[in-house]
Amino acid sequence: MHTIKIDLEKCIGCKKCYQACHVDVIRWDEKSKKPYPKYPEECATCNWCELSCSVKAIQVIPGNPVPFPEPYPKHAYLKSYRKE
Amino acid sequence: MSNTENIDEIVTADVLIIGGGFAGLVAANKIKELNSNLDVLIVEKATTGHSGAKANKGAGVLWVLSEDDDADKFVKYHLDNIGHYLNDQEMLEKFAYTSRDVVQHLEKWGIQIMREDDGGKLARIAEFPLWSLCGVDLDMMDKLRKAALKQGVKMVNKTQVVELLTKDGAVVGAVGFDITDGSFRVFKAKSIIMANGSCDWMVTNMWSSARGDGIAAAYRAGAEMRNAEYSNFYNIGLRGNHSCQVGAQYALYNKDGEYLAAKYCKDWEPDIDIGIILGMEKEVMEGKGPIVFDETELFVQNPLAAGGFLFRWNRPYASKFWLTLFAKEEKYTADHSWRPEVVPNFLGECSPIKVNHDMKTTLPGLWAVGDTCYGGSAMAGAVPAPPGRMRGSGLMYAAVSSYLSCGSVVENAANAAEPELDMEQVAKLKGEIYGPMNREKGKNIREYIFKLKEAVAPPRYAARKNQDRIEEAMEMVKEIQNQLPAMCPENDWHMLGLYHDLSNMALCAEIYYTAALERKESRGWHYREDYPERDDDNWLKWIIIKSNNGKMVTSTEDIPMGSYKFKP
Numbered sequence: 001m002h003t004i005k006i007d008l009e010k011c012i013g014c015k016k017c018y019q020a021c022h023v024d025v026i027r028w029d030e031k032s033k034k035p036y037p038k039y040p041e042e043c044a045t046c047n048w049c050e051l052s053c054s055v056k057a058i059q060v061i062p063g064n065p066v067p068f069p070e071p072y073p074k075h076a077y078l079k080s081y082r083k084e
Numbered sequence: 085m086s087n088t089e090n091i092d093e094i095v096t097a098d099v100l101i102i103g104g105g106f107a108g109l110v111a112a113n114k115i116k117e118l119n120s121n122l123d124v125l126i127v128e129k130a131t132t133g134h135s136g137a138k139a140n141k142g143a144g145v146l147w148v149l150s151e152d153d154d155a156d157k158f159v160k161y162h163l164d165n166i167g168h169y170l171n172d173q174e175m176l177e178k179f180a181y182t183s184r185d186v187v188q189h190l191e192k193w194g195i196q197i198m199r200e201d202d203g204g205k206l207a208r209i210a211e212f213p214l215w216s217l218c219g220v221d222l223d224m225m226d227k228l229r230k231a232a233l234k235q236g237v238k239m240v241n242k243t244q245v246v247e248l249l250t251k252d253g254a255v256v257g258a259v260g261f262d263i264t265d266g267s268f269r270v271f272k273a274k275s276i277i278m279a280n281g282s283c284d285w286m287v288t289n290m291w292s293s294a295r296g297d298g299i300a301a302a303y304r305a306g307a308e309m310r311n312a313e314y315s316n317f318y319n320i321g322l323r324g325n326h327s328c329q330v331g332a333q334y335a336l337y338n339k340d341g342e343y344l345a346a347k348y349c350k351d352w353e354p355d356i357d358i359g360i361i362l363g364m365e366k367e368v369m370e371g372k373g374p375i376v377f378d379e380t381e382l383f384v385q386n387p388l389a390a391g392g393f394l395f396r397w398n399r400p401y402a403s404k405f406w407l408t409l410f411a412k413e414e415k416y417t418a419d420h421s422w423r424p425e426v427v428p429n430f431l432g433e434c435s436p437i438k439v440n441h442d443m444k445t446t447l448p449g450l451w452a453v454g455d456t457c458y459g460g461s462a463m464a465g466a467v468p469a470p471p472g473r474m475r476g477s478g479l480m481y482a483a484v485s486s487y488l489s490c491g492s493v494v495e496n497a498a499n500a501a502e503p504e505l506d507m508e509q510v511a512k513l514k515g516e517i518y519g520p521m522n523r524e525k526g527k528n529i530r531e532y533i534f535k536l537k538e539a540v541a542p543p544r545y546a547a548r549k550n551q552d553r554i555e556e557a558m559e560m561v562k563e564i565q566n567q568l569p570a571m572c573p574e575n576d577w578h579m580l581g582l583y584h585d586l587s588n589m590a591l592c593a594e595i596y597y598t599a600a601l602e603r604k605e606s607r608g609w610h611y612r613e614d615y616p617e618r619d620d621d622n623w624l625k626w627i628i629i630k631s632n633n634g635k636m637v638t639s640t641e642d643i644p645m646g647s648y649k650f651k652p
Binding site for chain 1 (some may be wrong): 129130131134135136137140141162241263287289290291292293324325326365368369373404405408409412413416417427428430452458530534537538541542543544578581582
């Protein structure tokens with residue numbers, strides 16, 4: 001899974017990362033007036049939250065490998081090309 | 085009797101635009117220019133000006149038929165090489181000519197489009213002889229959002245529209261919920277524009293916000309779909325991080341060191357074609373995998389090589405975006421081996437809402453623009469769109485379609501009577517939208533989203549089709565649909581959103597495979613092993629799919645070839 005790190009000491013609470021996220025990964029905490037990465041499962045690693053941050057308080061670390069449906073499902077092919 | 089007591093405030097506008105990405109913002113700005121008295125409201129699942137799957141996450145390239153380009157030559161080339169005569173030729177020509185006006189209009193709204201050093205001609209990539217590919221910076225939506233706010237466009241964000249409201253066969257509103265606190269939202273408008281994107285089934289990371297919300301809602305409301313069988317776009321991606329290597333088809337080798345382009349690609353192609361995807365899969369089936377990629381050869385013969393044009397112009401936002409992306413790949417996810425393995429990387433691009441040349445859908449009161457209807461406009465023909473094998477045409481189609489919709493949208497909004505909502509329908513839909521929240525436990529929604537990806541993405545279902553495999557994939561889709569009542573959103577609004585996304589994506593898959601089963605020939609990106617030839621005698625037809633009282637009904641419509649300029 002991808003990781004979104006937010007340095008709350010640096011964060012100035014401008015909400016730009018919350019607004020930049022197009023897939024609802026980042027939510028806004030009304031009590032602390034700070035963002036938090038609530039749903040990293042849906043992160044598309046577009047990095048716009050990080051790029052929007054003027055104080056470099058947020059960082060997206062892409063996971064590897066990303067979960068992806070196998071293009072050549074083994075059950076479907078006579079010869080499996082990967083030797084495992 | 086349904087309970088309507090808990091229906092919250094009804095938000096009324098003259099024009100409701102569902103989706104605040106590039107297409108929705110172009111429409112909003114243009115409508116206000118045509119009639120500043122109209123109330124224009126954008127409702128957006130994320131935040132207007134930051135949303136959408138591609139506009140601010142792509143290469144920043146804009147397709148234009150410049151003054152130097154010949155429209156007839158372009159249309160003929162498209163018919164012979166891309167659309168394979170499944171195009172609406174008049175729409176294709178209209179798109180090409182309108183692109184010229186749109187460029188000037190975008191510049192008027194402050195969007196910088198790259199021109200030659202003297203500021204005159206549009207700067208273009210020379211290897212595209214029939215059209216221009218221009219650079220544009222990735223802050224374009226921000227500029228459009230600011231222009232829209234200045235013109236008085238209203239915006240409701242973080243709100244997921246789930247269903248359209250109808251009265252006497254016309255679309256009169258929409259309902260959805262606030263994804264942050266679950267509040268129910270009811271909208272009423274005279275003209276409604278669907279501008280919330282294609283369905284890409286959340287397979288490839290960057291495209292994952294395109295979940296077919298609008299397509300599914302329009303279908304359920306009774307709108308017709310067209311060319312849905314062309315929903316199977318691929319590029320070539322690295323196994324592991326699945327980053328797309330645009331242009332890599334000319335740099336692939338099999339296990340024995342054979343160069344694949346010589347077998348599966350033409351000498352020159354405007355963009356990736358299905359041949360190389362079928363070829364990659366064939367090689368693997370024959371035990372000649374893995375397929376590897378030699379990056380050093382990427383730029384040979386290849387107008388679209390990744391990176392080849394990204395940094396040609398000084399674009400502060402695009403540079404920041406791409407350099408950050410590349411740096412992260414380099415540090416965290418890149419396969420640093422010499423000749424890394426690549427696989428067919430499914431993108432999808434299901435965009436089938438049927439529209440006419442004014443972007444009217446088949447339902448009164450409803451228009452569709454942008455990625456919801458690039459395929460359904462039939463402009464692209466036998467190819468998934470965007471980009472429809474024309475890079476930069478997704479962005480331009482979003483702008484052109486929005487531009488073309490505005491005349492009739494404004495006329496209707498200015499003259500139509502105030503619509504009435506059917507409050508029984510509102511209450512019923514409210515119950516259906518929130519119904520899953522009553523489940524205390526159940527199956528995991530994300531697991532089933534992954535199962536759906538497995539039913540649409542492998543080339544054996546999406547590229548190399550035959551009746552058995554389409555039916556096998558359809559069975560997987562139906563099984564997911566059957567399990568929907570057993571899924572639980574865990575008392576969480578984000579998860580309720582994902583639940584509806586899954587339901588919508590499964591419906592889009594059903595529409596797509598139904599059309600694919602129907603087309604018994606091979607044409608462009610629709611390849612059927614059991615019908616390998618193009619059949620102009622029987623299949624110069626569009627496949628139309630619609631819901632008739634909840635039942636999926638398929639029909640065909642003859643392409644009006646007699647009235648078109650070019651014949652096959």
